[in-house]
Amino acid sequence: MTLAEWATYKLRAARTLGRMARWLSNWREVWSAYRAARPMPPLRFRSGLVLHHGPDDSPVALLHEIFGEGHYTRHVGGRLEGVMIDLGANIGAVTVDWARRSRNLRVHAYEPNPSTNGVLRRNVEANGLGACVTVHDEAVGRAAGELGLWTNINSMAVTGYGESPPMPGAVRANVPLIDLNEVVARAGGGPVALLKMDIEGAEADALEGATPATLARITRVILEYHDVRCPGAARRCRTVLERAGFRCRVRRLNAENGLIYARR
Numbered sequence: 001m002t003l004a005e006w007a008t009y010k011l012r013a014a015r016t017l018g019r020m021a022r023w024l025s026n027w028r029e030v031w032s033a034y035r036a037a038r039p040m041p042p043l044r045f046r047s048g049l050v051l052h053h054g055p056d057d058s059p060v061a062l063l064h065e066i067f068g069e070g071h072y073t074r075h076v077g078g079r080l081e082g083v084m085i086d087l088g089a090n091i092g093a094v095t096v097d098w099a100r101r102s103r104n105l106r107v108h109a110y111e112p113n114p115s116t117n118g119v120l121r122r123n124v125e126a127n128g129l130g131a132c133v134t135v136h137d138e139a140v141g142r143a144a145g146e147l148g149l150w151t152n153i154n155s156m157a158v159t160g161y162g163e164s165p166p167m168p169g170a171v172r173a174n175v176p177l178i179d180l181n182e183v184v185a186r187a188g189g190g191p192v193a194l195l196k197m198d199i200e201g202a203e204a205d206a207l208e209g210a211t212p213a214t215l216a217r218i219t220r221v222i223l224e225y226h227d228v229r230c231p232g233a234a235r236r237c238r239t240v241l242e243r244a245g246f247r248c249r250v251r252r253l254n255a256e257n258g259l260i261y262a263r264r
Helices: 003-023 027-035 059-068 093-101 114-126 180-186 203-208 212-216 233-243
Strands: 082-087 105-110 133-136 139-141 145-151 171-179 194-197 220-226 247-252 257-263
Touching: 003 027, 003 059, 059 093, 082 093, 082 180, 093 105, 093 114, 093 133, 105 180, 114 133, 139 145, 139 203, 171 180, 180 212, 203 220, 203 233, 220 233, 233 247, 233 257
Parallel strands: 082 105, 082 194, 105 133, 139 171, 194 220
Antiparallel strands: 145 171, 220 257, 247 257
């Protein structure tokens, strides 16, 4: 390891420790397990939120992205009321965070990976949010049908895009697929206060499959684009959103991934 690599490693470790200490009441237990590469206990937040996770999940990455970096709270302002849709809910970090902070919010959370969906449901119940969160097990794309999902890998890398496995050991599993029109209709037909999308390459297809009437019912969108999974996804998403009357702000995370914040 070079001196520069060592310094980067130490900086990242210090940032992780700092965020654990800031956000978690059991940060000592979590940090000890993390440093020793042992299975970590559930993340217990100082706010009272608890986040269970499984062997294929990445709770520390979620701590950084959702709580440390605030990927899905930036540029929203205040609390949300009404309906939120969480596409690619994973184990529920965004869902339970928003549902706990905005008690007048009804969340529809979609997670197609069966094992991850089970952890999502556990977190909804563990945080007492069963009355305001509805969990769905479909993938969302351009049109209804079936999707071959690469599973049996890190849950944050599960995708239906790519002919070759994204990681060693990945296994194809067929899951039900619906479109964004059905998602919004199920949520009551609008208005939708926030549409969050982190669907590993399907974001452009999902938006392009939505009718103008569906898009008109959405007030805000926060999505992660994955040009690495679907080349041109960021450009295609912005085109759909801007044509539908949204103002877009792009935050690049790296050369091929980033976030789009869109609002009317």
